Amino acid sequence: xxxxxxxxxxxxxxxxxxxxxxxxxxxxxxxxxxxxxxxxxxxxxxxxxxxxxxxxxxxxxxxxxxxxxxxxxxxxxxxxxxxxxxxxxxxxxxxxxxxxxxxxxxxxxxxxxxxxxxxxxxxxxxxxxxxxxxxxxxxxxxxxxxxxxxxxxxxxxxxxxxxxx
Numbered sequence: 645x646x647x648x649x650x651x652x653x654x655x656x657x658x659x660x661x662x663x664x665x666x667x668x669x670x671x672x673x674x675x676x677x678x679x680x681x682x683x684x685x686x687x688x689x690x691x692x693x694x695x696x697x698x699x700x701x702x703x704x705x706x707x708x709x710x711x712x713x714x715x716x717x718x719x720x721x722x723x724x725x726x727x728x729x730x731x732x733x734x735x736x737x738x739x740x741x742x743x744x745x746x747x748x749x750x751x752x753x754x755x756x757x758x759x760x761x762x763x764x765x766x767x768x769x770x771x772x773x774x775x776x777x778x779x780x781x782x783x784x785x786x787x788x789x790x791x792x793x794x795x796x797x798x799x800x801x802x803x804x805x806x807x808x809x
Contacts, residue, residue: 670725670782673706676752677774681767690763691783701757712739713804723747725782728789736801744787744805751807775808783807 715738716723722730725747739746752775759767792799 646684666702667672667726668749668781670778672749673774673777677755677770678758681755681762681764682765683735685762685764688763694763695761696761698757698761701753701760703757704754708739708746708753711799712746713742714749725786728786729793730754731790731793734790734794734798734801736805741805743809744751744802744807745778745783748783751778779807781791 713723716734717737719733720793721732721735722728724730743749752771755774756768759765759770787802791802
């Protein structure tokens with residue numbers, strides 16, 4: 645990655661302050677996915693192999709989420725996904741060097757791990773559905789707001805770092 649500042653702190657005054665039209669926070673989508681996998685696999689007994697296979701995904705997903713939240717806290721910017729206009733800066737170091745959405749990626753890993761843990765191979769279909777839903781209802785509008793807030797430095801970041809992986 646070329647040398648550029650790790651954080652950008654400028655914010656134009658002409659910023660819209662209404663927040664995203666989205667009224668459902670992304671963790672609710674995760675809970676819906678976890679619940680649907682649970683219901684789809686209810687009554688089935690998962691073999692220990694599947695449980696052991698799913699646990700590392702859940703652990704990595706939780707760790708990635710925690711790491712990303714701590715990065716936001718360390719940089720004193722909002723973690724509220726419904727109000728990206730409140731961001732005082734965008735973070736492009738740590739996990740954000742590899743994915744623009746480590747919190748959402750962590751959630752996808754948790755959902756995939758839960759599907760494996762429940763031995764619900766059909767539940768794995770919830771993962772791409774979760775990712776597609778978040779991309780449309782959360783990530784794209786969030787990126788539009790961040791483009792408006794941070795301008796050229798954020799546009800350069802978009803070109804360098806993938807949305808998911």
